[in-house]
Amino acid sequence: MRRTLLLTFCLGLALPARAEPVRFVAFGDMPYCRPEAPERCAAEQARVAQLLAAINAARPAFSVFLGDTKGGSELCTDETLLRPFTWAGLANHPIVYTPGDNEWTDCWQDRAGRYNPQERLAFLRQRFFRDTAPLGRGPLLLERQAAPTVENARWMRDGILFLTLSVPGSNNGRPADPGEPGARNLPRGEAAMAEFALRDAANRAWLAESFAAVPEARGAVIGLQADMFFKQVCGNGYDSGYRAMREAIAQQAAAFRRPVLLMNGDSHTFVHHEPLPDAPNLTRLQVPGEADVQAVMVTFDPEAAKPFRFELIGEAGTPPQRPPCAGYSSSIRSTRSG
Template structure:
């Protein structure tokens, strides 16, 4: 016999089951500086892709260096990596590293013109405003702003009230050449774009009242040197200013030096650490593993960092 109590109970259970979840926790992966050693790293990279697919993260970020600094920067190689990126079940967001363009002038890399290789990367990996992967993610890209039409690689997206961005800042001193005869036109143009995009990232997070920001780039930033020879000087200065004013958790993801590390490099005028800023360096080179980031709004720091070892690698 169905009583009024049973009816009300069933109705409550129905609405509870249909109610949207309030759990905004999700995982994403970070990788970089892979694959490096060829051809032996190709099977290990395939193993990494399969392991990440099995975990089913919301997306994966590759922070650059899709090759070592002593292997050819050929079209064929770039196309092979793009095909690998296409094997990720979920979106794969990529930002360039130095090895795939700034270092391509080296004889071991094929003695290419670095800026020509950068053009090739832009054409191949960033021809559309979306990520790589089988199920690409729409990205808001910098080339939609007047004066920055060539910077297709700088992207902005959001997930569960958090801003995410890639900014093209690389190692090798950010391609700032110290030769007195060097013009450095490429560096100054890209630096202007990077500073514009860094401001846009923070402005967008403030406009939308996002609870945190994640920035992905390749370079292990030089936070110490105040000399004009530091190719990261202007970027670090602006980053420090925007972090100081934001007062919410900010996570910077990078590669470059191939060693997993978590630290807080930014300090205020009194040399006290800026507690809302954390940077994480992912594994790379011989250590073909990932970093898993859990975005957890219940945690005051918002971002939980886990080492994600790939079995067999």
């Protein structure tokens, strides 16, 4: 009997206690001010402040902001791009930020003031990513990729790998292929193509390096801004800037085998589904935005049969956000993701 009890005790020491789920928040695409209605900008910023209060009350470990801190028709001035320092200061927890297309990729357009996109990206990197500190308040030990892609971060929480990738909307900043639909809305020229090629390679290297660094991780979360599946869901639009990144994520997730969550903003509609047949362990979460100033509380329990639970925080718009196409309705759900 004593030997049986001793063996049971030793096995109990060898087996670690089941880790607790991780609770964090994802949001993006806000506040959107409009030049034709400047009087509404204060109200939109107040909605974001109210959302931050609701997020604080939910007590997440941290938040991830998935790009687009301004509307596409707002000028890409220094003052506007620095606006997140104001609302992020309301958070009582860390906020990890990855830039979106409205902050730099689309700044060449007339409606945004005809700024140089590469210069705007350099400005963001210098002001937001000069060190490893996140926005908001509270400690979060981040590691950043080497220059120039210092906006890419990774960190661990309770055995789960988190990382961000610099993949914005508008085709990832890549000029369109000849005849590609939507080309008139995309950057042009050799400088844009060269910037894309360098950053795309750096993103894929950061992805591979991050997974290789923690092979024992219980799960993984990838945050980026672009809706890389818009063409597949809606049947139109550009796609040349996303193919290599989608393939790299699918390969890493499939090899990892444990639960992976891919989070993005960009299309402003809350959905979650499994978009990659070759990586059935990957779930995609797309956060609301613009009209619906809402965030998503994510509960991630890698050992559970349904590893993800999603809960909306904040108020929908009046009227609420319309999906960009019929395929993108909130009815896209995963039976495995709760």
